Amino acid sequence: xxxxxxxxxxxxxxxxxxxxxxxxxxxxxxxxxxxxxxxxxxxxxxxxxxxxxxxxxxxxxxxxxxxxxxxxxxxxxxxxxxxxxxxxxxxxxxxxxxxxxxxxxxxxxxxxxxxxxxxxxxxxxxxxxxxxxxxxxxxxxxxxxxxxxxxxxxxxxxxxxxxxxxxxxxxxxxxxxxxxxxxxxxxxxxxxxxxxxxxxxxxxxxxxxxxxxxxxxxxxxxxxxxxxxxxxxxxxxxxxxxxxxxxxxxxxxxxxxxxxxxxxxxxxxxxxxxxxxxxxxx
Numbered sequence: 001x002x003x004x005x006x007x008x009x010x011x012x013x014x015x016x017x018x019x020x021x022x023x024x025x026x027x028x029x030x031x032x033x034x035x036x037x038x039x040x041x042x043x044x045x046x047x048x049x050x051x052x053x054x055x056x057x058x059x060x061x062x063x064x065x066x067x068x069x070x071x072x073x074x075x076x077x078x079x080x081x082x083x084x085x086x087x088x089x090x091x092x093x094x095x096x097x098x099x100x101x102x103x104x105x106x107x108x109x110x111x112x113x114x115x116x117x118x119x120x121x122x123x124x125x126x127x128x129x130x131x132x133x134x135x136x137x138x139x140x141x142x143x144x145x146x147x148x149x150x151x152x153x154x155x156x157x158x159x160x161x162x163x164x165x166x167x168x169x170x171x172x173x174x175x176x177x178x179x180x181x182x183x184x185x186x187x188x189x190x191x192x193x194x195x196x197x198x199x200x201x202x203x204x205x206x207x208x209x210x211x212x213x214x215x216x217x218x219x220x221x222x223x224x225x226x227x228x229x230x231x232x233x234x235x236x237x238x239x240x241x242x243x244x245x246x247x248x249x250x251x252x253x254x255x256x257x258x259x260x261x262x263x264x265x266x267x268x269x270x271x272x273x274x275x276x277x278x279x280x281x282x
Contacts, residue, residue, distance in 0.1 A: 044091035208238035233265030
């Protein structure tokens with residue numbers, strides 16, 4: 001209230017710092033919490049579900065009159081009909097698959113929310129007509145990873161979604177064109193640590209691979225190149241510099257590339273960065 005005139009400015013205030021009860025277990029939190037889960041775009045109804053009880057009692061516990069019972073019966077009927085729309089079924093199936101991919105790919109919650117936002121825009125554009133839900137939600141996930149610079153490749157998403165990479169690529173291109181998305185390419189350096197852990201190289205090799213990619217970016221030769229192919233070529237050159245016996249076939253399998261692609265990228269990097277025979281012994 002105002003200290004001068006005594007006028008009440010705020011009648012009800014929420015104390016968010018202190019809880020009015022002690023919570024020791026998750027079960028106690030679920031029983032005692034007076035608020036539900038936060039709203040989320042990754043839930044088919046955004047976490048704002050309605051439920052009309054069949055007890056036919058009011059807030060005071062008194063039985064409803066006959067007229068009100070009939071009114072609530074009709075409300076329940078229309079509530080159930082509104083939940084059985086095709087769009088809701090589409091969202092349920094898509095977000096169940098998204099939750100599975102989230103667990104397998106270990107992606108953060110912010111990427112999941114961005115994926116759900118892009119998918120809802122795709123549904124509003126009627127992009128799911130004639131296409132599988134799995135391909136559109138997977139393409140939305142890849143677009144969200146690109147938008148948030150979360151390093152996940154098309155092969156990773158296609159594998160966990162159990163769809164072909166070609167179908168995912170086609171759906172992604174349709175998604176980008178229809179929604180007019182402006183997505184930046186991946187930074188190849190983000191993939192170096194991951195590939196190094198797969199093939200098992202030293203920290204010195206990892207740092208040398210990052211330096212090679214950084215020099216390639218300074219020379220502006222990374223534009224239009226597949227980030228994973230640049231990582232494969234840089235790691236192969238770095239392993240040669242540090243005399244670690246890693247073959248092109250081994251590195252190409254870890255990066256999801258062919259050994260011919262790795263060989264071409266290695267040749268390009270040696271030529272553009274002027275890595276002579278004195279520095280790299282093939």
